[in-house]
Amino acid sequence: MSVSTIKFNNGREIPALGLGTWQSKPEEVTSAVAYALKEAGYRHIDCAWGYGNEKDVGAGIRASGVPRSDIFITSKVWGTWHSRVEQCLDQTLANLGTDYLDLYLMHWPIPLNPNGNHPLIPTLPDGKRDIDHSWKISDTWKQMEALVKKGKVRSIGVSNFSQAKLEEILPTAEILPVVDQLELHVYNPQHNLIAYLKSKGIVPQAYSPLGSAGSPLLTDDKVIDIAKKHSINPADVLIAYPLVKGYVVLPKSVTPSRIASNLTGPVSAAAKLDKDDIAVLDGLAASGKQKRFVTPPWPVELGFEHWPPLK
Numbered sequence: 001m002s003v004s005t006i007k008f009n010n011g012r013e014i015p016a017l018g019l020g021t022w023q024s025k026p027e028e029v030t031s032a033v034a035y036a037l038k039e040a041g042y043r044h045i046d047c048a049w050g051y052g053n054e055k056d057v058g059a060g061i062r063a064s065g066v067p068r069s070d071i072f073i074t075s076k077v078w079g080t081w082h083s084r085v086e087q088c089l090d091q092t093l094a095n096l097g098t099d100y101l102d103l104y105l106m107h108w109p110i111p112l113n114p115n116g117n118h119p120l121i122p123t124l125p126d127g128k129r130d131i132d133h134s135w136k137i138s139d140t141w142k143q144m145e146a147l148v149k150k151g152k153v154r155s156i157g158v159s160n161f162s163q164a165k166l167e168e169i170l171p172t173a174e175i176l177p178v179v180d181q182l183e184l185h186v187y188n189p190q191h192n193l194i195a196y197l198k199s200k201g202i203v204p205q206a207y208s209p210l211g212s213a214g215s216p217l218l219t220d221d222k223v224i225d226i227a228k229k230h231s232i233n234p235a236d237v238l239i240a241y242p243l244v245k246g247y248v249v250l251p252k253s254v255t256p257s258r259i260a261s262n263l264t265g266p267v268s269a270a271a272k273l274d275k276d277d278i279a280v281l282d283g284l285a286a287s288g289k290q291k292r293f294v295t296p297p298w299p300v301e302l303g304f305e306h307w308p309p310l311k
Contacts, residue, residue, distance in 0.1 A: 018044030033060025
């Protein structure tokens with residue numbers, strides 16, 4: 001099935017629906033990526049250094065037999081590498097077996113101590129995250145801009161950025177972020193942030209469109225009512241919702257049947273959802289259902305909307 005593309009503010013395009021690889025086990029993600037590309041028709045793979053499975057993602061890309069030039073690949077620089085962005089990228093390129101990325105993101109707007117007690121999540125003696133408060137994310141962004149100029153990445157963007165964090169990099173940016181990848185779904189629509197992104201020409205990307213394992217989204221009565229109305233599955237409603245709104249969507253699965261249905265079902269469902277359906281889904285969070293499912297213990301002063309405080 002053909003998936004539409006969305007144009008970036010730099011003129012490049014991205015397939016509107018891609019395969020997420022977060023929390024996919026290394027021994028499962030190779031076959032999942034190969035199946036998604038070769039059998040299901042995906043042409044967009046989203047990964048990250050911090051996921052710890054990029055070598056296996058790369059093996060899946062090679063096993064698919066799909067030419068590199070036909071695949072849109074995204075990865076992300078992790079927090080412990082903010083002062084060494086190109087070194088992190090070089091590891092990613094080697095892991096994936098490619099010499100360029102279509103999109104490179106700042107995974108979180110939070111520099112972590114590069115010399116801390118853990119390469120991924122360094123902590124302080126009290127157990128809190130060891131954040132490098134001396135480092136400016138605007139300097140991280142400058143390093144990412146340099147990678148575009150070198151031709152090692154084609155586009156750059158951000159992930160998990162609030163408006164406040166974007167305003168730390170935009171005043172000095174020579175290259176605008178093309179996307180902000182966020183936890184976006186019917187219980188966390190972030191309407192105000194989305195309006196801000198659109199005003200800046202930044203495309204929203206939705207990760208966790210189904211919530212998380214065991215989340216209530218698939219059993220929400222309003223979602224089920226809309227699914228019954230159109231004779232489609234609740235998952236199709238949830239993934240079609242951000243598609244209709246013009247976002248890039250990144251559902252994740254390692255199960256072949258679900259990988260396939262996460263592509264075909266929502267693309268078909270997006271044509272069925274009407275304005276009344278979207279209005280109902282838009283209002284779920286405000287009706288008392290606002291909830292995040294991805295909640296690392298970052299300090300609230302870093303500017304996240306609806307971010308829970310440290311406990």
